[in-house]
Amino acid sequence: MTIAGLLLATATTSYSQNQPYEPSRLPGGRPDLNGIWQALSEANFDLEAHTARPAMSLRAGPYGSLPTPKVLYLGAVGAVPGGLGVVAGGAIPYRPEALAIRAENQANWIDRDPEIKCYLPGVPRATYMPHPLQILQSESAFFIAYEYAGGVRNVYLEKPSAPTIQSWMGESVGHWEGDTFVVEVTGFNDLSWFDRSGNFHSDGLRVVERYTRNAPNVITYSATIEDDQTFTRPWTITMPLYRRLDRDTLLEFKCVEFVEELMFGQWRKNPLER
Amino acid sequence: MSSRWTHALAVSGMVLLTGPPVHVDAQGSARQVGAGVPRMPDGHPDLQGTYDLNTLTPVVRPAGMPAVLTPEAAARLEAAVTESLSESEQALDANRSAPPAGGDGSPGAAGNVGGYNTFWLDPARTYMMVNGEIRTSLIVDPPAGRVPPMTAEGAARFAAQRNAASPDQPPVDDPGLGDPDSYNDPEQRPLGERCILGFGSTSGPPALPNYFYNNLHQIVQTPGHILILSEMVHDVRIVRMKAEHLPAHMKFWMGDSVGHWEGDTLVVDTTNFNDKTRFRGSGEGLHVVERFTRVDANNLLYQFTVEDPATWVSSWSGEYVWPRTDDPIYEYACHENNYALEGVLRGARFRESEDAKQ
């Protein structure tokens, strides 16, 4: 059984052999998910199980793949660590034509990955970026702030009556099922990716997240992806989110400034060498 | 102009279009709010909700205006604004031609090219009222309603950042262009144009109306952290309650905010600004104190004090009302489709290549 499958199976069951974990609760009775959390998985590199790779942007070398010139000088810093995968069942069930697009995405990663340009990461990718997130939960509100690019999600507790428009982070509507907070997300554009391995979606994407705090400093997180333009069936990822015991605050990661040279440097009056 | 105001006054009678009254004591701090204000489980007032900061009242008092408008004067001005906006929405000539070559003379933001239609804007139609007074500025101290003078250091820093034209710059006969040397690098462009922060200090601190659109803010409140979301550019400030500031060398675009309660007023103290935010010319020493008091079910009184001894000769303070709104905040993803910044820089490079040919 994959790690993802194991986590999925135990997500809502016992924390220990004899008694279920009883989370601390808000005065209204709901489990308290407040805090600064972060995923520790390799999901942002590649949702599927994979061994380590030299780089995210590869070319053919005399004895196998090598980093392309644009990432070469990062050396081991630019390498991809291995991961056991977070997808239940192992492989993402792409339609054949969509699988071909993923291959193109991988081959053209350096030009296509929206993370490189500091674009908003979408859902669920925002959850497992290598940056913390903060949940602020009151009796009347549920808000998730992401350190990466200052992404934000206000989770509505009642579905808004106005039509849903397209956005990078979607429109989130949440409700409780027992001690699990379930968030349905719709209204995506088709521009975000799921990871650095070219996994992508259409604007028909619908995501259903589940947040369950089943240990003092752990939330088990799962996200079910539905997008029949891209995949043959829904599929689910699962991973723990760990409380950042060393942080009481997010820090700014306003990467828009950091990518100005990349995206606009060619238009300087005196461009730097590229 | 005066005949139109008279007409508007006659039509509207003495109807006051100003916002709801907000009362605050002279000190404006540590006051107990009325019974209509809901409370959190921890006993503090519930500040949560979505607010629309827009107002006709400017930050700085216009020359020649009193600090407080009479209801009649406010009604006249508000009616004139409403009428002007109605006129701006009239149908145009179906057979109009292109606008004039050389520009249409439009000033300010419209940049001599006429900007865009007013239907994109969300202009305010009323002045805001505090203590029963219809205010003509957000700034209340100095009493003249203006930002204090800059120190010599502040003025010099501000001038150096303003990109004086270089001596070999050919004369530019294009009033919409502004300083032709301010297009050399993206770092010279306004933070709103770069999509780093929203324009008009909309996130702040201090959070100010931008007088155009998207003035919505949302507050989410927990015992340990209070979040303030500004629609542009989806910026959040998360205030750590009863915490110490981060070390002084840690500097941020929106500073580092810590908060505590004084009675029913949330007091937020922000330091640790970087030297790029430059709020009205400020430097790294900027220090902002904000006070949030929910005065009734539908209104938040927002007060702020700004100081930077290296920039202004004294601190300055302002206040205005944040009315609740049922409108939702929508995503303002700015950088993701920022064609304008590209167009501005490419346009400058084309202009230079044309100048070089002459």
Place this chain on the structure above:
Amino acid sequence: MKQLCKSLALLIATGAVATPAVAHHSFGGEFDANRPVLLRGKVTRVQWVNPHVWIHIAVTKDDGTTEEWMVEGGSPNTLTRLGLTAESVKVGTELVVDGYQARDPTLLRANGRNITYPDGRQLMLGSSKTNQER
């Protein structure tokens, strides 16, 4: 007189408009006052995005060829709150735009100084239902 200019002039008179720090001649830096345009064409795409909506129109020139122009508008969020969406400007809708071309004329972009229907009525005004009938 330009609608935006007129309203801004009044707002300046009442003191409501912020200092020039609000927008440093962004329009004047992006578009060229010496390149006025009048565009008539059909909508091919609407990008309902920030910081500016972009309406793409296919303009047929005198020689019969077609050019794809992008017309810059404002932020969509205010209009979305009024119930309008990208679909409020249907593909195929005939529009008339007067404005100025981008300073880099290799870009077929113009500011939407005035965006109207052929009869002169301004876009986006009236109910969203009315707009959908166009």
